[in-house]
Amino acid sequence: MNLEEMIAEIEALGKTCNCGNNHNHISIETMFIGTDAFAKCSSFLLEKKFKRVLLLADQNTYVAAGEKLGNTLRELNFEYSVCIIESNKIGDIVADEVAIVQALLEIDNSIDALLAVGSGTIHDITRFCSAKSGKPFISIPTAASVDGFTSLGAPLIVRGVKKTFQTVSPIALFADIEVLMNAPKEMTAAGFGDMLAKYTSLADWNFGRLIADEPFCPLAASLTKEALENCVEKVDEIALGEEEGIRILLASLIQSGLAMLLFGQSHPASGGEHHLSHYWEMEFLQKNRHQVLHGAKVGVSSVLLANLYRDWFSSGELLPKALNNRSEKIAEIISSIPTTEQVAGLLKKVGGPSTPEELGINNELVERSLKEAHLLRNRFTMLKCYNIKLSQ
Ligand SMILES: [Zn+2]
Ligand SMILES: [Zn+2]
Incomplete structure (x- = not known):
């Protein structure tokens, strides 16, 4: 099943689930994992008639994916700017007030959308800035490392204390399989x-x-269980870093994220x-x-x-x-x-x-x-x- 079918099926099942809880509408328009993800992302931006986007990344994820994505955008004469989130004083990239202000300062009226190019932390920073600025964001995962790419919650550290804010989910997700396979083990x-x-x-x-x-919600529970089982079944392929294994791992993480999105709680x-x-x-x-x-x-x-x-x-x-x-x-x-x-x-x-x-x-x-x-x-x-x- 491709990811767009996954969204449609979850939406349809959500309508028939009578658990008594409100099911959130999944507002992600499209998702793709594959070899030409960045070309697909560029076409999506053009389709949306966006004129200029802001890429948010850290030093490593910019090298791993941001440059390649930037080249694809440049070939189409698409305008973009880049914000490399700096590490904190001990050298970690964290979603704290300093990183958030750094990102917010790069967002002005000329920016139509934000692109989160990175792992969970870059997504948390972008998700929060997207909610605050009202600019939609697009998820570009650079590793199959968490299930939070598509979720609403942004765990942030403010004055040294971690707190989760309910923000927004991405409008689309494009994952380049080669980038995922090259991610640190x-x-x-x-x-x-x-x-x-x-x-x-x-x-x-x-x-x-x-x-x-x-x-x-039995639906959210069974979607999560199915994602877990799919993943465990492919443990050998995941361990070897094979394409099929990495693809199933990210698809399972996304499915788990969608189950949370549907249910509205974690x-x-x-x-x-x-x-x-x-x-x-x-x-x-x-x-x-x-x-x-x-x-x-x-x-x-x-x-x-x-x-x-x-x-x-x-x-x-x-x-x-x-x-x-x-x-x-x-x-x-x-x-x-x-x-x-x-x-x-x-x-x-x-x-x-x-x-x-x-x-x-x-x-x-x-x-x-x-x-x-x-x-x-x-x-x-x-x-x-x-x-x-x-x-x-
Ligand atoms: Zn988790
Ligand atoms: Zn339900």
Whole structure:
């Protein structure tokens, strides 16, 4: 199935889903992964009658894709300017107030649209600027590294604190397959980690729905599950960096992103494992440490939770009494999570980290985050339930 068919099918299914939640209209006009993505992007810009665009990239993604895209635009005499987002004082590219102001200063009346040429961070900066300036943005992923390309949420760091703002999704996405295949291996491994995180996020969502009436949409859940399964099936091709594997990985990440977009909240793709990752990220920020890729963190935190959730459930006495009559259903949810060894094995196969030590996270931080990360979000996860029981 090509990506345009994917959007049409999800839109149609959304209309028939009677889960009771509002389903967002997916306003992405077109998406493409392939060899002539930049030519397709240029034709799209001409079709839209845009006169001038702003390319937002960082030093690396400009070299990886921005130059090539710029050349394609120049051949068509299309006007564009470039904003290379600078790194912060420790050399990281972060979506903070400094980067945002740098980008906003480049946007004036002559700009018709913004092009996010990069990975998740460049997309977060562009998405926010797009919402604030009212100029549409187009996604040009340079690595299959996260599921957030098409989402509404922009996690930003303001005065050292991370906060997610609801902004806008892109109007189109064009991914050059060669650029994706040439991306650093750890970026691809991170994208795979963000997909594996769906084992625990989906389990947490099913649990939250059962225990705390968290809003639930079976369509968004099954789209996310299907994306996860497609990806795991192609783990060997992804590990080898083969075209088919990379294509399936990005398509799965996009499908997971669309499920969130449809549902309007991040439940399908973000559970306790994402809360642990936010906790670690905040700790790194406070200590001025270099950030670790989002997908690398959530891959590792999924391994930790696969272990914790199984142990918690099998130890029985830790389960709140109120849950006893639902233990069969909870057992079913727990059995949907592979074992720690299986999740870690999949991560290792693609060359991704599978232990906190590999991320530079020590035992003290792991233990503290397992006790406190659930406080970062209001969402009812097994991690939250586990902690409530511990404190009783
Ligand atoms: Zn994620
Ligand atoms: Zn629904």
